[in-house]
Amino acid sequence: MIRDPENERMPRKDLENVQLRRLQARAKDVYEKVPFYRKAFKERKVTPEDVRSLTDLSRLPFTSKLDFRDNYPYGLLATPLNRVVRIHSSSGTTGKPIVAPYTQSDIDNWSDIMARTLVTAGVRSDDILQNAYGYGLFTGGLGFHYGAERLGATVIPTGGGNTKRQIILLQDLGTTVITCTPSYALILAETALDMGVDLRETKLRLGVCGAEPWSEQMRNDIEERLGIRAVNIYGLTEVVGPGVSVECERRCGMHIAEDHFLAEVIDPHSGDPLPYGEQGELVITTLTKEAQPVIRYRTRDIVSLDREPCDCGRTHVRMSRVTGRSDDMLIIRGVNVFPSQIESVLLEVEGVEPHYLIVVDRKNAFSSDELEIWVEVSDNVFSDEMQKMEKLEKRLRAEMDSVLGISARIKLVEPKTIARTEGKAKRVVDRSEVAP
Ligand code: ADP
Ligand code: ZN
Numbered sequence: 021m022i023r024d025p026e027n028e029r030m031p032r033k034d035l036e037n038v039q040l041r042r043l044q045a046r047a048k049d050v051y052e053k054v055p056f057y058r059k060a061f062k063e064r065k066v067t068p069e070d071v072r073s074l075t076d077l078s079r080l081p082f083t084s085k086l087d088f089r090d091n092y093p094y095g096l097l098a099t100p101l102n103r104v105v106r107i108h109s110s111s112g113t114t115g116k117p118i119v120a121p122y123t124q125s126d127i128d129n130w131s132d133i134m135a136r137t138l139v140t141a142g143v144r145s146d147d148i149l150q151n152a153y154g155y156g157l158f159t160g161g162l163g164f165h166y167g168a169e170r171l172g173a174t175v176i177p178t179g180g181g182n183t184k185r186q187i188i189l190l191q192d193l194g195t196t197v198i199t200c201t202p203s204y205a206l207i208l209a210e211t212a213l214d215m216g217v218d219l220r221e222t223k224l225r226l227g228v229c230g231a232e233p234w235s236e237q238m239r240n241d242i243e244e245r246l247g248i249r250a251v252n253i254y255g256l257t258e259v260v261g262p263g264v265s266v267e268c269e270r271r272c273g274m275h276i277a278e279d280h281f282l283a284e285v286i287d288p289h290s291g292d293p294l295p296y297g298e299q300g301e302l303v304i305t306t307l308t309k310e311a312q313p314v315i316r317y318r319t320r321d322i323v324s325l326d327r328e329p330c331d332c333g334r335t336h337v338r339m340s341r342v343t344g345r346s347d348d349m350l351i352i353r354g355v356n357v358f359p360s361q362i363e364s365v366l367l368e369v370e371g372v373e374p375h376y377l378i379v380v381d382r383k384n385a386f387s388s389d390e391l392e393i394w395v396e397v398s399d400n401v402f403s404d405e406m407q408k409m410e411k412l413e414k415r416l417r418a419e420m421d422s423v424l425g426i427s428a429r430i431k432l433v434e435p436k437t438i439a440r441t442e443g444k445a446k447r448v449v450d451r452s453e454v455a456p
Contacts, residue, residue, distance in 0.1 A: 027279040028136065028275070028334045028335070029333050029334055030279075038279055039074060039278065039279070039307060042279075042307035043074070044068065044071050046306065046307060047068035047071050047315070048068040049098050049310075049313055050315060051067065051068045054095075054096055054098050055095075056091055057081075061081060063081065064081050066079045077305065078293050080316055082291065082315075082316045083317050084317070085318075085320070088119075089118060094121075096314075098311065098313055099310055099311050103310075105123060106122045107119055107120065107121045107122070108257060108261060110257035117157075121311040121312050122309075126260075126309055126311050129280065130167075130263060131166040133167070133280055134163055134164065134166060134167020134168075134263045135167045135168070135170040135171040137263045137277065138164075138167050138173070138228065140267070140275060140334070141228045141253060141267065142249065142251060142269060143171060143197050144173070145172035147173045147174070147197045148176065148194055148196050148197070149168045149174065150186065150190055150197070151178065152179065152186060152198060152199060152200035152208070153179070153200060153262075154443050155177065159255070159261025160201075160261070160262055163261040163262040164199045164262060167262075173197070176189060180201075181442045183207055183442075186208065187212045187217055190222060190224065191217065194223045195222070195223065197225070197226045198228075198246070200229060201231045201443060202229045202232065202239075203440070203441055203445035204442055205229055205242045206241070206375070206440075209242070209246050210440075219245070219247055219248075220245075221247070224246060224248055225249065227242065227246060228251050229250050229253065230252060231255075231262070232444040232445060233344050233345075233358070233359065235341075235361075235363045236364060237366075238364075240367075252267045252274055252341060253274070254342065258314060258317050259304050259306055259314060260281075260306065264277065264281055264304065265277065268330060268332040272330060273326055273338030274341075275330070275336040276325075276337050276338070276339055279307065279336075281306060281307065282305040283302060283304055283337060283339065284303040284304075284305075285299070285302055285303070285323065285324060285325050286300050286301050288300060288322075296326065296327050297326065298324055299322060299340075300322065301320060301322060301346060302319045302323045302339065303317060303318055305317070320345045320346045321342045321345055322344060322358070323339045323340050323343070325338070325340075326338045343358045344360050344361075350380065350448070352390070352391050352428075355424065355425050355426050359378055359447040361424055362378060362424070362428075365416075365423050369412070371398050371400075372395055372397060373396040373398055375396040375436075375438045376395045376438065377393070377394040377447065377454065378392075378393055378447055378449070379394060379450075379454060380392075380448060380449070380450060381451050390427050391426060391428040392429045393416075393420075393428050396432075396433055397409070397433070398435065409432055413430045416428075417429075417430050
């Protein structure tokens with residue numbers, strides 16, 4: 021059974037009391053047990069006793085991905101290694117991977133959090149859940165697996181890949197829920213179509229998708245192609261893995277599991293906390309993790325927070341869709357854009373497939389005058405006369421300019437020519453990585 025389900029609906033005052041108590045315990049923990057934190061606290065001239073209210077959180081030091089790397093592998097452990105029962109590692113999208121160790125209590129908590137998260141997403145104990153997140157070092161596979169089992173759903177642990185087999189299993193076993201990255205959901209739809217299977221006619225009804233940025237337009241596309249409701253879920257290895265936040269049935273942002281994760285949004289340049297509603301970098305402090313608690317982890321994910329009570333009755337704060345990571349931001353003639361913004365413009369245009377590549381010149385880092393975007397077009401547009409292609413290209417260029425204020429060279433490519441990835445999609449590539 022899931023512990024603490026009522027925590028989601030606690031009055032804010034009570035929730036804040038729980039948070040403060042847990043924060044004080046964690047601050048004490050890391051100060052006493054992790055030399056890295058003790059040093060960082062001392063540099064900021066704070067001690068755990070200085071944490072008297074939740075606003076004192078801003079006095080504590082930040083941690084960053086670099087600190088994880090500098091202390092690799094066990095430097096941030098707050099428990100003896102023999103209490104650690106499992107170690108995961110980040111997928112290393114942005115460099116050397118980092119490790120995440122868990123005690124048994126951490127695994128139990130995470131399973132409870134994930135079970136509650138899946139319920140919020142709409143999963144029930146009588147669902148048949150096909151888990152197509154990668155198993156192994158990546159937190160996705162086992163995170164969803166344990167949560168779904170704890171909830172009592174029937175889990176089919178397919179992992180990512182082997183797509184044809186997945187489609188067959190999905191039909192044969194009567195899968196009702198698919199859990200995978202948004203890009204893999206599209207691969208499933210595409211492969212099914214090739215096999216002559218219409219996923220809309222199967223029992224599949226729900227997708228719990230995350231681990232990478234995706235736009236509202238991408239969601240529409242996935243929902244239509246798979247005939248499901250697609251729910252956004254967010255998490256990161258440094259903090260726990262999946263389960264940090266998820267959308268409820270109201271779809272007005274993702275509820276953060278605030279009894280376990282304390283969230284702030286800061287100005288990424290000054291480090292100052294920003295008021296609710298303003299967009300900035302999400303910072304998370306873990307409140308219950310034992311093996312490797314983190315204090316004020318700078319996620320680099322750009323979001324805003326909404327504390328207004330949600331119609332669903334949950335009191336936990338909601339975070340907006342992640343526009344992107346601060347390090348994925350492109351600067352085109354001084355205009356800042358995220359790949360996901362480009363995606364939302366592309367997918368508004370008819371004849372465009374949800375597969376694209378943003379080609380940059382690494383020589384100029386991510387800053388340049390013009391951008392090249394490769395876009396797949398649908399079969400019927402591609403086989404049509406040249407004129408139609410030219411019109412589409414012109415339209416996309418104009419949309420980029422009018423909506424995002426950037427000039428982009430558009431290259432229309434044949435259907436299925438852009439490489440598909442089974443885990444997280446790679447949207448931005450260097451020119452040297454693609455044929456001219
Ligand atoms: P890596 O940093 O190697 O990719 P993780 O698997 O821990 O390793 O990835 C966590 C990151 O994935 C988050 O910080 C965020 O950037 C991204 N992410 C996860 N879920 C979502 C989501 N629902 N929407 C947008 N981005 C997401
Ligand atoms: Zn809600």
